[in-house]
Amino acid sequence: MQLIWLRSDLRLHDNTALSAATQRGPTVAVYLLSPRQWQAHDDAPCKVDFWLRNLEQLSGDLARLNIPLLIREAPSWEQAPQVLLQLCRELAIETLHVNEEYGIHESRRDTAVASLLKSQGVNFHSYLDQLLFRPGSVLTKSGGYFQVFSQFRKVCYNRLHSALPPQLAAPRMQATLKIKADAVPRQVEDFSTPDPHLQALWPAGENVAQQRLAHFAEAQLDHYQAERDFPAKPGTSQLSPYLAAGVLSPRQCLHAALQNNRGEFASGSPGAVTWINELLWREFYKHILVGYPQVSRHQAFRPETEAVAWRNAPDELAAWQQARTGLPIIDAAMRQLLETGWMHNRLRMIVAMFLTKNLLIDWRLGERFFMRHLIDGDLAANNGGWQWSSSTGTDSAPYFRIFNPLSQSQRFDSQGTFIRHWLPELAGLNEKDIHNPAAMGGLFGVAGYPPPMVDLSMSRERALAAFKNLPSRVVAERYRE
Incomplete structure (x- = not known):
């Protein structure tokens, strides 16, 4: 047996x-x-x-x-x-x-x-x-794990061109066994059942997952590169919960993309190429877990950044968690997370960089909050994303690159469509004011919506100083492009 x-x-x-x-x-x-x-x-x-x-x-x-x-x-x-x-x-x-x-x-x-x-x-x-390549099989010429994604991707491309991982068929029916199956519980102790609306957003089952993959590959994949950064558009696959639970395999996703891109990895549809790169980012962060196990222990990938003087600011952390920052794109993104268990990838970077740079709050607190609310929570991807945003991780953003939430909002939600959906209290504002209601003036701003909790320019300078003042003088050189 x-x-x-x-x-x-x-x-x-x-x-x-x-x-x-x-x-x-x-x-x-x-x-x-x-x-x-x-x-x-x-x-x-x-x-x-x-x-x-x-x-x-x-x-x-x-x-x-x-x-x-x-x-x-x-x-x-x-x-x-x-x-x-x-x-x-x-x-x-x-x-x-x-x-x-x-x-x-x-x-x-x-x-x-x-x-x-x-x-x-x-x-x-x-x-x-759950990976295309076993950790330890994609290594640098010196035999170490890659720390830079572009180099990792190049080796993966070469491997995939020479040996594409095949998909396996479902098992055949076997003879009946004298063993009775157990009922699957609807709930387990200490884990509440989410709102039915959230459940309806993420229907269960392999058939549903396959249908969603097929629809994305056939109808949206070609537009992925052009539309993936705009949260008001259905530009992303939203397959991450199914991948995290293993209802879909990365091989199935890869084959679906290749089938709709004439078998090409690096040419053809820009949307397909970009999405395949995202699958390889997922792969990369899993390999990092194995090659650099400190990231599984709540430690920074770059040890010198453990000296960053993160602020102890529980009230500011709570305001970020509860969508009360006074910056509409941040608050709309956090409401999306709280109500759906999911957040658009561009917004994950914006809110993470705001917490770690503008508020100078430890990335580990944000990482943990995300894991406690994400339906697609995955240690490797979540840790990798947070360390990227906080400039403590592999292939991370240079510490002096800090997203401005206002310009990000104006660029990727120019009409304010996403903000209006999640912040109905701002729905009456025009497409200029909705990104920064505080700029409208007046004594009380918009009724029911708080003023910005932080000055973006001053907080940016504070973050730059925190990283520049690290004991290691090689930090700036390491991050310089």
Whole structure:
């Protein structure tokens, strides 16, 4: 009997471990509920709900193939080895199959599980699945992990041209087993159920994910480069929740893009090329997790930036979290996050740079807040994005490049369409004033909307001084383009 332990791979198609298990013999699936671990990792309630909704859909898909899905509890991952060993003994399991995960806690968990099972005569097989390339296989000429994305991408392109990772078919139906599947819970302890409106924005199931991928590839991919930075337009794929939960694989996304771009990576449709680059950015940050494990420990990728004198400003942090900054593009973006569990990528950079540069608040506080609210929360991508914005990470923005929220707003939401949607109290303002209501003058500004919490020019100078005054004098040279 074979056992597949499902984690961030909630799909039938192109599932490497599931395919391998079913080819070896009769297969059973298991999913571990680990609420204490999820809390420790700041997983958002909407993300846990999304996992469970997708798991319920997958349970039905597996049942049609006579593969029972069992649910077990391991409140923290320290208990996973014993829970899985007990199940293996109950079912006389020959081999446990898993798809690799790359956070430091995930790696330690899997090492502990493999060690215990092997000591008890149960095989443990792990597979490359959520990446195109196994970490450690894309290295510099000196044998190290890449720190610059453009160099990493070049090697990836060469590999993809010579050996494109194939997609795997869904397993075939197997003979009926005398094992009853468990019901998937609708909720787990300490994780609230999100608003039905949020759930409706992100319907669960592999079929939905495939439909969304197909629609994006066929109808929107060509316009991706031109429209992806405008939050009022449907210019992005919005597939990140499905990728984070493994309802879609990166191989499926890559093949969909290539199919609509005549098989080209670096030519043809600019939209397709740009989107493939975004898939490789996702890949890059996963490799960083493995090559530079300090980023999994809440440490800066660039150690010299640990000396930045971040401000302890709880009231300002709360205003940012609650969309009360007085800067419309920031507040509209934060309301989008709070109400939908998702934020447009351009806006993620704007609000992150505002927190870390204009407010000079530690990027780790922003990273944690995002993880606690994002339905697509992913350690590698979220950490990479926050460290990029705060100039502490790999391939990061030079410390002297600081987005101005007003000019960003005027450039990427010129008509104020996005702002009006999320800040209805400003809907009556014209397309000039809506970006900066404080400039209208008057004693009280716009009723119900606060004045800007910070002077953008002065706060920019404060941030520049904080980085220039770091003990290491090589900081400026490292960031200079």
